[in-house]
Amino acid sequence: MTQTHALLHGLVVNSHGRHCVVESDDGSRRICHPRGKKSQAVVGDRVQWRAAPAGQGEEGTIEAVLPRDNLFYRQDEVRTKAFAANIDQILVLLAAEPVFSEGQLARALIAAQEQGIAAIIGLNKEDVPDAFAQAWQRLAAYRVMQDGESQPLYPVLRLQLESASGGTDFAALQARLQQRRTLVLGPSGVGKSTLINRLIPEAQAQTAAISQALNSGRHTTTTTWYWLPDANEDGVAAPRRAAILDSPGFQEFGLRHIQPQQLTRWMPDIHAHAQGCRFHNCTHIHEPGCAVQAVVQDEATHGAIARSRYQLYQRFLAELQGR
Ligand SMILES: Nc1nc2c(ncn2[C@@H]2O[C@H](COP(=O)(O)OP(=O)(O)OP(=O)(O)O)[C@@H](O)[C@H]2O)c(=O)[nH]1
Ligand SMILES: [Mg+2]
Ligand SMILES: [Zn+2]
Incomplete structure (x- = not known):
């Protein structure tokens, strides 16, 4: 027996x-x-x-x-790809170079917003000044975006992960990682591994141990968990509370799980103006009396909804409507 x-x-x-x-x-x-x-x-x-x-x-x-607090995932026509469950926040890491896709950034933020997961945007490679300035400019809409209570929604942090200091806002990033579980996302070459190796000196050893246990080789295609050295309010080491989750790839971030009529709810800058539309089911594409289109077209309010954000909205809506 x-x-x-x-x-x-x-x-x-x-x-x-x-x-x-x-x-x-x-x-x-x-x-x-x-x-x-x-x-x-x-x-x-x-x-x-x-x-x-x-x-x-x-x-x-x-x-x-056990029941999940949240699930961060992407969904294309056929497949659901879960990154992680029960996370406190995502960190979208971008860099001065390679030039990032605003569409990918916006998709990740929509998926997080829909699950009630907070987000931080990190812009790495401050030491490449011209490209950094351009990338910083492209993030203007995200720096001013607000939540429903008119509070800043996304911290946008300037980083130089390959420097002694870590960059202008590295300390702010470290503070935000304390006591939280953070999923790191970003395209190839932005410095995700640089960040993880910097925060977690034994990261390579942790990865190797897991790969060996799973017999999966070095390149895992799923999320990898790293405990972060952490301290509580009194500075006492608090093991196994803060974690960094390294995610695979950033490509093809499908949003098929979002209802088209709900899309603006997860795009706060658009949503802020949608209440003023004449029709409650306004799609903000062609209807008369649309407050969103009025803001986009009005030179005086130029910037209240960034043109690139409205274009992304149009593109995502068409995609979700199956066009
Ligand atoms: N100029 C500059 N380069 C950096 C900085 N941080 C990282 N890099 C470089 O950027 C390149 C990519 O860094 P990685 O940490 O390997 O990037 P990654 O996001 O892990 O990339 P993948 O593993 O391909 O997804 C490396 O050559 C790093 O040396 C920085 O602050 N400034
Ligand atoms: Mg890497
Ligand atoms: Zn409208």
Whole structure:
């Protein structure tokens, strides 16, 4: 007769194919396999798991995924790609070079907004002044964007991750990472690895250990979890609270899970003016009495909705309407 082990609580810190690495409260990790469809977990999930019966190795099974606070994911026509669950914020890392896609930035922010997840924008490579100034200018609309209470919505931080100081706003970034779980996103070449290696000196070792455990090779295609050295209010080390999650790729960020009629809700600069439209179901494309179009066209209010933001809105709406 095989003995059944007790149900234990754990945190998914990596996933690869169908199996996951589950970390227990004492920090120990083991590979677990989902019991069935309902126990398919993503990084950041809190799970109930059970060790495999004696004699069947050091692995375990995930019996249940606990309810999620949020799920950051993208959705194209056929596929859902989850980045992580139960995160506090995303950090979209961009750089002076390569030139970033505002569309990709806007998509990530919409996906976060829809899940009630806060966002920070980091602009790296301050030491490349001309390109940095241009990129900074392209972020103007995001620097002034406000939430429903007229508070600044997105901190936009100037970074130089390959310098002694880390850049003008590096200390502000570090403060915002304390006690939070942050998913880092960004295109290739912006400095994500530079950031992670800077914040977490043993990052390479952590990645290698996970890859070895999963036998997955160096380039994992899913989110990787790093605990951040953290301190509480009294400066006392507080282990296993703040984390950085390194995400794979940034391309093809599908928003198919967003309802077209809801799109403006997740684009706060457009939404701020939509209340003034004559029709409650205004799409802000061609209707008479549209307050959004009026703001976009009015030279006097020039900038209240940046032209690039309205163009992105038009493009995303057409995409969501299946055109
Ligand atoms: N000029 C400049 N270059 C930097 C800075 N920070 C990082 N880099 C360089 O930018 C390049 C890309 O940095 P990575 O950290 O590898 O970028 P990444 O985002 O991890 O890229 P992928 O792994 O391809 O997604 C490297 O050559 C870094 O040396 C910076 O502050 N200034
Ligand atoms: Mg990298
Ligand atoms: Zn309108």
